[in-house]
Amino acid sequence: MSFISPFRFVIRALVxxxxxxxxxxxLASLITGATGEPAEEPMLALGYAGALIGWLLGIGVWDxxxxxxxxxxxxxxxxxxxxxxxxxxxDHKVIGTQYLVTxxxxxxxxxxxxxxxxxxxAQPGIAxxxxxxxxxxxxxxxxxxxxxxxxxxxxxFANFGVPLLIGADDVAFxxxxxxxxxxxxxxxxxxxxxxxxxxxxTGWTAYPxxxxxxxxxxxxxxxxxxxxxxxxxxxxxxxxATIVFLRAPGMGWSRMPIxxxxxxxxxxxxxxxxxxxxxxxxxxMLDRVVGMGFFDSNRGGDAxxxxxxxxxxxxxxxxxxxxxxxxxxxxxxxxFARKPVYAYRWVVASxxxxxxxxxxxxxxxxxxxxxxxxxxxxFMVTTELISIPTGVIFLSALxxxxxxxxWLTTPMLFALAVVFNFLxxxxxxxxxADVPTDIHLQDTYFVVAHFHYTIMGGEIFAIMAGxxxxxxxxxxxxxxxxxxxxxxWWMFISYNATFLPxxxxxxxxxxxxxxxxxxxxxxxxxxxxxxxxxxGASFLLFVYNMVSxxxxxxxxxxxxxxxxxxxxxxxxxxxxENFTTPPxxxxxxxxxxVPDSVHAVVSPSGGSSDGPAEGADRGA
Amino acid sequence: xxTEHAVEHGIHSPEMRVKINRIGLWxxxxxxxxxxxxxxxxxxxxxxxxxxxxLNQALGLGxxxxxxxxxxxxxxxxxxxxYGDRAATQRNxxxxxxxxxxxxxxxxxxxxxxxxxxxxxxxxxxxxxxxxGVHATHVFSGLIVLGFLWWLxxxxxxxxxxxxxxxxxxxxxxxxxxVAWVLIYPTLYLVS
Numbered sequence: 001m002s003f004i005s006p007f008r009f010v011i012r013a014l015v016x017x018x019x020x021x022x023x024x025x026x027l028a029s030l031i032t033g034a035t036g037e038p039a040e041e042p043m044l045a046l047g048y049a050g051a052l053i054g055w056l057l058g059i060g061v062w063d064x065x066x067x068x069x070x071x072x073x074x075x076x077x078x079x080x081x082x083x084x085x086x087x088x089x090x091d092h093k094v095i096g097t098q099y100l101v102t103x104x105x106x107x108x109x110x111x112x113x114x115x116x117x118x119x120x121x122a123q124p125g126i127a128x129x130x131x132x133x134x135x136x137x138x139x140x141x142x143x144x145x146x147x148x149x150x151x152x153x154x155x156x157f158a159n160f161g162v163p164l165l166i167g168a169d170d171v172a173f174x175x176x177x178x179x180x181x182x183x184x185x186x187x188x189x190x191x192x193x194x195x196x197x198x199x200x201x202t203g204w205t206a207y208p209x210x211x212x213x214x215x216x217x218x219x220x221x222x223x224x225x226x227x228x229x230x231x232x233x234x235x236x237x238x239x240x241a242t243i244v245f246l247r248a249p250g251m252g253w254s255r256m257p258i259x260x261x262x263x264x265x266x267x268x269x270x271x272x273x274x275x276x277x278x279x280x281x282x283x284x285m286l287d288r289v290v291g292m293g294f295f296d297s298n299r300g301g302d303a304x305x306x307x308x309x310x311x312x313x314x315x316x317x318x319x320x321x322x323x324x325x326x327x328x329x330x331x332x333x334x335x336f337a338r339k340p341v342y343a344y345r346w347v348v349a350s351x352x353x354x355x356x357x358x359x360x361x362x363x364x365x366x367x368x369x370x371x372x373x374x375x376x377x378x379f380m381v382t383t384e385l386i387s388i389p390t391g392v393i394f395l396s397a398l399x400x401x402x403x404x405x406x407w408l409t410t411p412m413l414f415a416l417a418v419v420f421n422f423l424x425x426x427x428x429x430x431x432x433a434d435v436p437t438d439i440h441l442q443d444t445y446f447v448v449a450h451f452h453y454t455i456m457g458g459e460i461f462a463i464m465a466g467x468x469x470x471x472x473x474x475x476x477x478x479x480x481x482x483x484x485x486x487x488x489w490w491m492f493i494s495y496n497a498t499f500l501p502x503x504x505x506x507x508x509x510x511x512x513x514x515x516x517x518x519x520x521x522x523x524x525x526x527x528x529x530x531x532x533x534x535x536g537a538s539f540l541l542f543v544y545n546m547v548s549x550x551x552x553x554x555x556x557x558x559x560x561x562x563x564x565x566x567x568x569x570x571x572x573x574x575x576x577e578n579f580t581t582p583p584x585x586x587x588x589x590x591x592x593x594v595p596d597s598v599h600a601v602v603s604p605s606g607g608s609s610d611g612p613a614e615g616a617d618r619g620a
Numbered sequence: 621x622x623t624e625h626a627v628e629h630g631i632h633s634p635e636m637r638v639k640i641n642r643i644g645l646w647x648x649x650x651x652x653x654x655x656x657x658x659x660x661x662x663x664x665x666x667x668x669x670x671x672x673x674x675l676n677q678a679l680g681l682g683x684x685x686x687x688x689x690x691x692x693x694x695x696x697x698x699x700x701x702x703y704g705d706r707a708a709t710q711r712n713x714x715x716x717x718x719x720x721x722x723x724x725x726x727x728x729x730x731x732x733x734x735x736x737x738x739x740x741x742x743x744x745x746x747x748x749x750x751x752x753g754v755h756a757t758h759v760f761s762g763l764i765v766l767g768f769l770w771w772l773x774x775x776x777x778x779x780x781x782x783x784x785x786x787x788x789x790x791x792x793x794x795x796x797x798x799v800a801w802v803l804i805y806p807t808l809y810l811v812s
Contacts, residue, residue, distance in 0.1 A: 069768050070768070070771070071771070071772055071775055071777065172640045172644065173640075173644055176644075233651055236651075237644060237647045237648060237651065240643075240647055241640055241643050241644050241647065244643060245636070245639065245640050245643070271647060271650065271651045272650065272651055272654045273654070274651075275651055275652065275654035275655040275657075275658060276654060276655075276658045278655060279655050279658035279659055279662075280658070282750075282754075283662070283750070286740075286746070286750060290740060291740070291741050292740050292741060292745075292746040292749070292750065293740075293741055293742060293743055293745075293746045294662065294666070294746055294750075299741055299742060299743060299746065300666065300667070300742060300743020300744070300746070301666060301743065301746065302665070302666055305662055305665050305666060308665070309658055309662070312658075
């Protein structure tokens, strides 16, 4: 029994989910029985809806939340032991850690799938995967990495970090926060089940008409994506309210750490744009399950509509990924160059410009889709326009590095690599934004290389910087610096050697999302496959360092980096209430080298009587 | 999570909590509005301003009036709750539920008719059933919330001015559902 007890909420959730699935699918079979339609997909869809509700109630929504709705007293499931990681805990630090661990695992799984793809692509011709299986593996790799890119920072780091960086004791809606995490496991389970239902071959973009046809694996994928969107929306809502209302007294908008700003901007996008992909996926499912005619031209629909709706979310979504990555980048650069964030106000303004412009660039994904020609130039202009604020942020990074005294720890190395990689990713983006070149490069490995340079080279490297930077704060122990640096050089070199050649294979006409290619590219692809395995192996060292250091690493001090922001002014790991006395912010967070400058008073004197209430009002 | 110092100094004080809840609700409404925008713009993208002649205009206008009236009653419930007038709150929540159900019945009859004129597998039917269906889902979730409120109010949960936030929140949500219909109604029935 003692082995089971830590997992009793998970077990209860699985039981409830099963009951929910049975109820939902019975309901669906009753409805379809009455109309004589085929029952399988409606049963899966409604069954999943029931299972999701059952899962959430079982994991703790019932205890912490739903009891209140019928007039009972809710009870907290927070506890001071590792058991709380397996139930509906509302502590933002627990949730942040849950997110981080979950998505590092997803990152490794999706990385493994990439290795499978590279084996298939090592030589022309079909080696060991059928076309359908290749497509399933490719699609799973895509959607899982998208999930990692969206949720690791804004779910993991933002959850752990934002309340600490603004001096709050939790987020504005702790229960919604826990909900947004516990929605994720069903998504993972659905995606892992797709191969049993025939896989899905649409890629993560789920374009109809392909996504309205094909095996039921596609339906599971659509449901998973929709659920993931819900989690993303709830997370965005929570951070906006948290940042607006829960800043420590004295932390005016201009004293907010740049990472908090970047999360605020990303949250704006994820709150609003995500509804579009939800609508698009719902429409695909209605076409598929109920036989409606959104995208079927025989029924008065138009498949191009989906691309508009989808990219209206999915282009802004890349800024959900990259904006907080910029936040981590500038944060780490500033602390390790011992210099203020260069052009702080310009950076904040640029982030907001990116949010605004990101909503009017989506159709650059549709240059070759049959969209009216007169739309090409406007979208080319807006797409190039967005490189201006992006360039400002980039210049800010250079401005911090310029004549700084760089302290080359592992997080700093990763941050510097972000600058390097993103430069390549950004410049190659111009060729894809411009209509004449894009028409040729569309759907080739040039695109693959480009977005791996921005999202992997930019964001995943920033995530690595963040993991090493906040590791002592999260675990209370220090990682192994030697292994960290080795991991950095290993990953940085092999990463560039893997993806740089893909620009060439793309220019020479190698198509993405296809298991085969022409013979003249065989040598280059063999090299790419070989190096990609070297890169994959670097993650093993990373995992070893993370796991072994969390058990045997030296105990970390409160502020090993001598950084000024608030999260370092409390113990590592922080107590449940984050700060034993509420911090009082009295200065800028980044004034390194300014004599007598202080960011915040956290000592007992900081918690004097008239503090937090007023400050909170000022925040409003 | 509620630590003592925080309660003392107001971050977790009831007034602050209501402020936070209120912005949370507004953010939710903003977010949800985008969902309707996506669906409404799909209508114009796919079918321009085409409108079939078989729409039951009288019924459409009727359910719209019913829903608008329900916004009035839910407002009265909110005001009554803010004054701690339990009986009036109870009465007006009940009126709102009644009008909401009447609206749902109207839309249900509309669906029954629409099935024969423009079923969901046709162009306009796709948009019609999706928009009204998504909206009806919102109405139903609102009705469920109002049902809970009615039950809890009967037990005196919202008897004082400080604790009536759930009524206010439900009322705001109900207004939002109403405003969404005010946009959906012309999109489906009037545009041509």
